[in-house]
Amino acid sequence: MLNKFCRFALFFIFSLVLFSSIGWAQLMxxxxxxxxxxxxxxxxxxxxxxxxxxxxxxxxxxxxxxxxxxxxxxxxxxxxxxxxxxxxxxxxxxxxxxxxxxxxxxxxxxxxxxxxxxxxPDANLDFYLPKDVPHGEVRLFWYVAKTTQTFRKCLVYTPPNYDADTTVRYPVLYLQHGAGESELGWTMQGKANFILDNLIAEDKARPMIIVMDNGYAARPGAENPQRPRGDDNLFSDLVTKDLIPMIDNQFRTIADREHRAIAGLSMGAGQALRIGLGHPELFASVAGFSGGIRRANIESSFDGIFRDAEKFNSTFKLFFFGYGTLERGFESMQAFSDELRAHGINHVWSEPVGSHEWQVWRVHLYECAQHLFQ
The missing domain is CATH 2.60.40.10 (Immunoglobulins)
Structure with a gap:
C-alpha cells in the first residue's frame, strides 16, 4: 500500500513539474x-x-x-x-x-x-552543424595552476574513438577565445567539436585533441583580471608551464612541437601568436583569427621573426591568419599577407565573408584544421 502511494505521489509530482514547465514554456x-x-x-x-x-x-x-x-x-x-x-x-x-x-x-x-x-542559419554553410557522424567528447577538466595559484578549468575535446583504442596518441590544438568570453566560447558559440567531428568523418582533418582554456590570468591577489584582459605574460607562463604539462600528463598526446599547435580569435589571436611564435620549441603550428598583428611590419613584428624567411619556414610547419572581409583592418592585413608572400614567408591566408563574429571564426577553424598536423 505504501509503495503504491509512493508511486502515485511521484507520478503526481512529476506530472505537476512537467505540466508547469509546459505552461511556462508556452508563456515564454x-x-x-x-x-x-x-x-x-x-x-x-x-x-x-x-x-x-x-x-x-x-x-x-x-x-x-x-x-x-x-x-x-x-x-x-x-x-x-x-x-x-x-x-x-x-x-x-x-x-x-x-x-x-x-x-x-x-x-x-x-x-x-x-x-x-x-x-x-546559413543556407550555404553546414560544416558546423551536428550531423549523423561519430562524435567526440567535450570534457570539463579542473587543474591547479601553480603560476596563478588558482584552481582553474578548461574544456578538452577528444576525437571519436578516443576511449575505444587506448594505444593511439593524438596531436593537440590549444584554442583560445576572444575578449569578454570564456573557455566555453569555442564549444558553445563556435561549435568547434562539431566542426572537427565533421572534418574527421570526411577524412579532411587529422583526429586531434583540442584544449580550450580561459584566456584571463591574474597574479595572486590581483583584482579585476578581465579589465582589460588580464596579464598576457602571465597567461603565457600559465600555458607553457602549467597547461601543456598537465594535458600531456592527463591525456594521450604526442608530446612534441611538431604535434602541438596554438590558435585563437581576436584577443586569443594575439595570445596565440605571441605564445606560439615566441616558443618555437613548443609549437610548430600557429594561427590567429581576426587579430593579433598590430602595426604589421616584417622587420619589427614579433621581434623580427619574419625577417629571415628561410629560418621561419624551416621552423614553423603552419602559419595561418585571416580576417573577415567586413572587419576593420581587413585591407591592411590582406596587404600584409601579400607582403609576407612576396618576402617568401610560407603561410595560409583566410578571408571569409563577414565581420568580427563567430561565423567568420568558425570558417577560420574549419580551414585551419584541414592544414594542421599534415
Missing part, C-alpha cells in the same frame, strides 16, 4: 525566424513603458543597432527586424533602461556576461 516565446532571415522578437512586460531590442553585434548583423518594440493589449512586446546576416549574434532587451537577457532564449557567455544569442 523566443525569437522566431522567417524564410528571409527576418527575426521577430517578443517578451512579456506588461508594466514597461518602453522595450527595445539592443543588437550587441555590429549593426549589420541584425539589420540595425536597435529596434523599438510595440506593445499589445496583453502586455506582450514584439518587433520584426530587417533581414539578418547568417551566424550567431548577441542581443539583449532594454526595458525601461534596464538591460536584461531574453528569458526565452539560450544564454551564452559573451561581452563579459551571460547574454542572449540568436543563431541565423
Amino acid at each position: 516565446k523566443g525569437p522566431t525566424l522567417s524564410a528571409d532571415n527576418r527575426v521577430t522578437f517578443q517578451i512579456h512586460a506588461p508594466d514597461a513603458s518602453y522595450v527595445k531590442v539592443i543588437n550587441l553585434s555590429d549593426s549589420a548583423a541584425l539589420g540595425a543597432p536597435e529596434y523599438q518594440m510595440t506593445k499589445n493589449s496583453g502586455g506582450d512586446w514584439s518587433v520584426t527586424t530587417e533581414s539578418c546576416r547568417p551566424g550567431l549574434h548577441y542581443y539583449e532587451f532594454d526595458i525601461n533602461g534596464a538591460r536584461v537577457s531574453d528569458p526565452a532564449a539560450p544564454l551564452y557567455f559573451g561581452w563579459g556576461k551571460w547574454t542572449s544569442c540568436l543563431e541565423v
Whole structure:
C-alpha cells in the first residue's frame, strides 16, 4: 500500500513539474525566424513603458543597432527586424533602461556576461552543424595552476574513438577565445567539436585533441583580471608551464612541437601568436583569427621573426591568419599577407565573408584544421 502511494505521489509530482514547465514554456516565446532571415522578437512586460531590442553585434548583423518594440493589449512586446546576416549574434532587451537577457532564449557567455544569442542559419554553410557522424567528447577538466595559484578549468575535446583504442596518441590544438568570453566560447558559440567531428568523418582533418582554456590570468591577489584582459605574460607562463604539462600528463598526446599547435580569435589571436611564435620549441603550428598583428611590419613584428624567411619556414610547419572581409583592418592585413608572400614567408591566408563574429571564426577553424598536423 505504501509503495503504491509512493508511486502515485511521484507520478503526481512529476506530472505537476512537467505540466508547469509546459505552461511556462508556452508563456515564454523566443525569437522566431522567417524564410528571409527576418527575426521577430517578443517578451512579456506588461508594466514597461518602453522595450527595445539592443543588437550587441555590429549593426549589420541584425539589420540595425536597435529596434523599438510595440506593445499589445496583453502586455506582450514584439518587433520584426530587417533581414539578418547568417551566424550567431548577441542581443539583449532594454526595458525601461534596464538591460536584461531574453528569458526565452539560450544564454551564452559573451561581452563579459551571460547574454542572449540568436543563431541565423546559413543556407550555404553546414560544416558546423551536428550531423549523423561519430562524435567526440567535450570534457570539463579542473587543474591547479601553480603560476596563478588558482584552481582553474578548461574544456578538452577528444576525437571519436578516443576511449575505444587506448594505444593511439593524438596531436593537440590549444584554442583560445576572444575578449569578454570564456573557455566555453569555442564549444558553445563556435561549435568547434562539431566542426572537427565533421572534418574527421570526411577524412579532411587529422583526429586531434583540442584544449580550450580561459584566456584571463591574474597574479595572486590581483583584482579585476578581465579589465582589460588580464596579464598576457602571465597567461603565457600559465600555458607553457602549467597547461601543456598537465594535458600531456592527463591525456594521450604526442608530446612534441611538431604535434602541438596554438590558435585563437581576436584577443586569443594575439595570445596565440605571441605564445606560439615566441616558443618555437613548443609549437610548430600557429594561427590567429581576426587579430593579433598590430602595426604589421616584417622587420619589427614579433621581434623580427619574419625577417629571415628561410629560418621561419624551416621552423614553423603552419602559419595561418585571416580576417573577415567586413572587419576593420581587413585591407591592411590582406596587404600584409601579400607582403609576407612576396618576402617568401610560407603561410595560409583566410578571408571569409563577414565581420568580427563567430561565423567568420568558425570558417577560420574549419580551414585551419584541414592544414594542421599534415
